[in-house]
Amino acid sequence: MAHPCRAARDPLKGATPAVRQSRPGGVLGWGASRSGNTRRARLLAWCVWPVAVLLMGSALGLARADDMPTYRLTAREGRFEPAELVVPQGVKFRLEITNAGRDPVEFESLELRKEKVLAPGVTSSLVFRPLDAGRYRFFDDFHQTTGQGAIVAR
Numbered sequence: 001m002a003h004p005c006r007a008a009r010d011p012l013k014g015a016t017p018a019v020r021q022s023r024p025g026g027v028l029g030w031g032a033s034r035s036g037n038t039r040r041a042r043l044l045a046w047c048v049w050p051v052a053v054l055l056m057g058s059a060l061g062l063a064r065a066d067d068m069p070t071y072r073l074t075a076r077e078g079r080f081e082p083a084e085l086v087v088p089q090g091v092k093f094r095l096e097i098t099n100a101g102r103d104p105v106e107f108e109s110l111e112l113r114k115e116k117v118l119a120p121g122v123t124s125s126l127v128f129r130p131l132d133a134g135r136y137r138f139f140d141d142f143h144q145t146t147g148q149g150a151i152v153a154r
Contacts, residue, residue: 068094070125071087072095073085078143080140086152088153090132093127094126097123098122103142103143106141106142107138112131114128114138134152135151137149
């Protein structure tokens, strides 16, 4: 069945009034009368609600994203600065990673299931769920011997 927002052909168009009334609720469940105001209101609700939900979700997400603490990490010449980040446990946070070196880097943490590849001169961020107390290792996949670090949740 076609989406009601599209101009769908009415399968009961041209049918006798007896046929229309014999179908309780109508074909699309809008009622046998299909008054113009009711139909327009339902079409509007059907077509507009997904957009309204997305806008409300975006507004709420932006409000919470600004309240989130941000920690900065710089990758340079195969090393991370600082090598150890201390974050509060149980708090969602953002990690902003900057590649200040000449080579690409890949921030990766198997324990946290996060990875991000950055070209030279690029800054990007990752959002982390609230962490339990502990030490979570990360590394640069392109410089595994020197690019080691940890996020410590306390």
